[in-house]
Amino acid sequence: MLVSQDGEPVIVLCLFVALEEGRWIVEQCFSGIMNNDKTIAILYGQHVHLFDTDSHQVKSLFLDDYVGHIYSIPDVWDHKASLSENFLVTTFQYTFLIHVSSGIIWRSEPCGIDGVIIHDIREGIIYGSGEWDPPDGWVPFNLRLSDGHRA
Template identity: 55%
Template sequence: MASQSRFSEKRLKLTMVYTAQFLDTEFYPESPIPRIDINPFSRGAKKRQRVLICKHDEPVTLLYIYVEVDDDGYLLEQCFRECLLNENKIALLYGQHVHLFDTVSYEVKSLYLHDYVGHLYPLPAISSRVLSNTFLVTTFLYTFLINVDSGIIWQSKQCAIDGVVIDDVQDNVIYGSGEWDPPGGWEPFRLSLSTGHFIDETK
């Protein structure tokens, strides 16, 4: 198998069972492995990302992520992409979707966020590198609370116009910042973790 140095991102590991990584170079497995297309679109789409899934460091499948092409031929994507996993699920963030890959059934659930994705935050420790069953996703405009089984729990009102980051989660409160006046015009906000409502309703 090709060495880890060929890939631009460090693999995300949970014990020694599964790993997942976005590929930025050609990958040639020693033996054929299944390919799964993640293409939830009924109209034009284009393959844009590949994700290698390994079990015990052996390649088991290659995921191809597609993005939508609009009527003018533009790809509906931005530069952000992230990947986190736990024992049973792998969350892939790209384009305007969160894709949830089940490591047991190999089924994929795609959640459309109607906005370009930004970042993925596990709970309660947002800096953890292990996917939690319920997690936060930020887009250019919004914050979402998502469950790996039931999907989107809530979507906040608009938090920004050009990017949302989460700084901390404590005592059922989400502390974040939204960029309202780019570049650099960030404003803090607080959301209820239970409801997604602004605690200080200023927007």
């Protein structure tokens, strides 16, 4: 991925895919990217990679589940929103609250088995749906933003 600033190339970021124990490539169809002035967050495989644009350091967070989506707080559906200091990542089963510097703050209990989507955040409550019975078995859930427990 080419990172540019003011239309000028700055650096090329390369992601490498890991192999599972059975020598299978750990890869799936979802990935995502979101950034602010100092950090680029990249979702791929089972990781969130946080690239610091000043120091060029990368922090990789292993989620132990395949990534789904990334959401800025509180603007979860504003696709033009910048990466917030605290942001949400969903995987096939879980919702994570992540801080750009300190990493994973909390992981929820399972919210689904084949996908988790966040719809809104209001008054400290995360509103989402998890797929429990594919292909159309979506079940709503509510989590407290403060700790990830059911609301």
